[in-house]
Amino acid sequence: MALPINITDLVNGQAIEWERLEFKKGWNPEEIVHTMCAFANDINNWGGGYIIVGIAENDGRPILPPAGLAPESLDRIQGAVLTLAYQLLPNYFPLLQPYVLQGQHILVLWCPAGDNRPYTAPITQGKGALRYPYIRYGSRSIVAKDDNLRRLQELTARIPFDDRINGKATIDDLDLGLIQAFLQEVKSDLYEESKQIRFSDLCLNMKIVNGPKEALRPLNVGLLFFSRNPEKFLDRSWIEVVIHKDKTGKNFSEKYFKGPLHHQLRAVLDYFKNNVIEEIVEKVAYKAEANRHFNFPYEAIEEALSNAVYHKSYEMDKPIEVQIWPDRIEILSFPGPVPPVDAQILKQNKRIVARDYRNRRIGDLLKELHLTEGRGTGFPTIRNAMKENNSPEPVFETDEQSTYFLSVLQAKEQIITAVEKVPFNNLEELSHFLNTLSDQVNDQDKTSDSKESEILKNALARLNDQASDQAVQIIESQLNDKLLAILNVLEEPKKRVEILEHIGLRNHSDNREKYLDPLVNLGWIEMTIPEKPTHKDQKYKRTIQGEILYNLIFGIK
The missing domain is CATH 3.30.565.60 (Heat Shock Protein 90)
Incomplete structure (x- = not known):
């Protein structure tokens, strides 16, 4: 039966950490039983690992394309894995699945973390061999000693909560549709098999149930992913x-x-x-x-x-x-x-x-x-x-x-002060800025009798020929006082009524059109909710160009 994982992602380390993968070019029972023992002990609570036979490795990474196994050897190797499972104490049985990858036969041993840690394995193949507990260290399996051995012993009977049986639920609380959707998304070969095999066998193969076959119960991880209402069994899991x-x-x-x-x-x-x-x-x-x-x-x-x-x-x-x-x-x-x-x-x-x-x-x-x-x-x-x-x-x-x-x-600040982000180091930079603003003014669809617009145009035209200190004086003398007051009051976003009250005017659409709209059209202020101009929470704020103009007027003295 296929494993609930995409074999290509697995081999390329895209779904599992490299430390949880071990590649073997050929069948090597002594090394493989040590790795089975290490994955079963799972000292880091990583969830065990995978042994892939038929692919050589270099520094823990696969050498592709696979070396492959002879097709006629697959049955023999699978029987040998069963023998190794009985060599572990307590006995431990991984899940096996042959695959064809890039035209070559390989065998994958899925070794989930065991429920009866610590496990031991013989140091060599032969009668009377000494037994040791093995653990993973990087991408290698080593004998657990000293602090590592104490850590492993402390893990005895400690099963992470997500891997425990949930006594409140039954296997019927798991949803076949959710399981199949998961398998289809990860492109597991088990998806097609899931349409034909018994539901209990599917859940067992995915390691989302446990217990005796006549009374299988879901694991917490199974309920969290494959139950429609996991909060029924795991309080406030939302x-x-x-x-x-x-x-x-x-x-x-x-x-x-x-x-x-x-x-x-x-x-x-x-x-x-x-x-x-x-x-x-x-x-x-x-x-x-x-x-x-x-x-x-x-x-x-x-x-x-x-x-x-x-x-x-x-x-x-x-x-x-x-x-x-x-x-x-x-x-x-x-x-x-x-x-x-x-x-x-x-x-x-x-x-x-x-x-x-x-x-x-x-x-x-x-x-x-x-x-x-x-x-x-x-x-x-x-x-x-x-x-x-x-x-x-x-x-x-x-x-x-x-x-x-x-x-x-x-949140990233949406208003950046002009002094910090847009300094004027010389008259050339100031002139370039003013030219840009002049282009914007000329692009506006303004009526010829718009007094404010004409004042701004005249001020900008004269500013191009002035030094920065003179520019401040000209803007202060030529720009409409109320427009200056609006720029000055917008230290932070404000509603229309607040702005108009500040400059001594009623909250009326005529005043908005006369004083706020010109600054919006010039790109010096903007709405905080531009897609909904009449929104009840609508406010106005200075744009980056408005910040520059503000600092030019009020900051350079």
């Missing part, structure tokens, strides 16, 4: 999203994302794509091209949320909490990171590699779906995405007892 309308914390709405774990994750990410993430284009006066960025980079959100889904404890009845504020996103999960990662390590700006994983099976399925990598790349990915977007550094936080884990992604 994602809560709180959307704050402002910074006070009093005006907010809530959304609950339930269902299979990967469906939840994708639904929340889609919500971010469609409702939160915005591309912002900044037209800089002295540059031909515009600056483009996002308020929040999607890659950082995806990685932070996937990490929360991967690493939270589903044994605790606490959901993942996502708080969306106007200026930041907070993702909170419980408990905190697994040791040795602690509050101090999180503050260090470097790659963090955890020794243990809390949810080995959840991680495997997320990696199969390409929703996470699980290779210690999460923090660097988030930091790099924020850096490339010119966003503030992300914040990762826990307490001394590691009771929670918080990721904070700050």
Whole structure:
């Protein structure tokens, strides 16, 4: 029966870490039994691993195309694997599946983490051989000694929660449609077989049920991914999203994302794509091209949320909490990171590699779906995405007892001060800026009797021939006082009524057309919700060019 994994992704290390793969050019029972023992002991809670016979390796990487196995040897080797399984104590049986890859026959041994650690294997093939527990160290299998042996002994009877049987559910609570959709998405050969074999055999082969055949029960990981309502069996196993309308914390709405774990994750990410993430284009006066960025980079959100889904404890009845504020996103999960990662390590700006994983099976399925990598790349990915977007550094936080884990992604500032980003070092730069603004004025569809527009045109024409200090004086003397007052008051976005009241006018459409619209048309101020001009939360703010003009008038004295 085929394995629930795409063989091409497996061989190329795209779904499983290299440390969990071992390639053998030919059949070598002594080395293979040691690796079976190491994967069964699973000292890092990675979820075991895979032995691929028929592919040579170089420094732990496959040499392709495969060397291949003789077709007539496959039955003999599979029988030999059964013999090796009885050599392990306690006995341990991997799942076997022959494949044809690039025209060559290979054999894959799937060795999930065992339920009866520690396992031991004979050091050599032969009677009376000494027995030792083996573990994985990098891409090699070694004898567990000293601290590693103590760690392994401490793992006795410790099965990660996601790999435990759930006594509240029955095999009928698993959904065939969800299982087949998963197999089809990952392009597993098991998808076609799933249409013909018994449902219980399918679940056993996917390692999502356990127990005696007459009373199979789902594992927690099976319920989380392949039950329509996992929250029935695992309390509060959903994602809560709180959307704050402002910074006070009093005006907010809530959304609950339930269902299979990967469906939840994708639904929340889609919500971010469609409702939160915005591309912002900044037209800089002295540059031909515009600056483009996002308020929040999607890659950082995806990685932070996937990490929360991967690493939270589903044994605790606490959901993942996502708080969306106007200026930041907070993702909170419980408990905190697994040791040795602690509050101090999180503050260090470097790659963090955890020794243990809390949810080995959840991680495997997320990696199969390409929703996470699980290779210690999460923090660097988030930091790099924020850096490339010119966003503030992300914040990762826990307490001394590691009771929670918080990721904070700050929004990129949409208004950049002209003094910091667009300095005028000489008259030539100032002249170029003014020429750009002149072109914009000339492009406006203004009526000939627009007094404000004519004042601005005349001021700009005269500014091209003046030094910067003279330019300030001319703008102050020629520009309409009320337009200057509007530019001055927009230190932060404000509603129309606030702006007009500030300059002593009623909140009337005539005043908007006379004082606000000209500045919008000139590109010096803009609406915060331009696609809905009459929106109740509509505000006005200075554009980057408005910032430059403001600093030119009020900042250069």
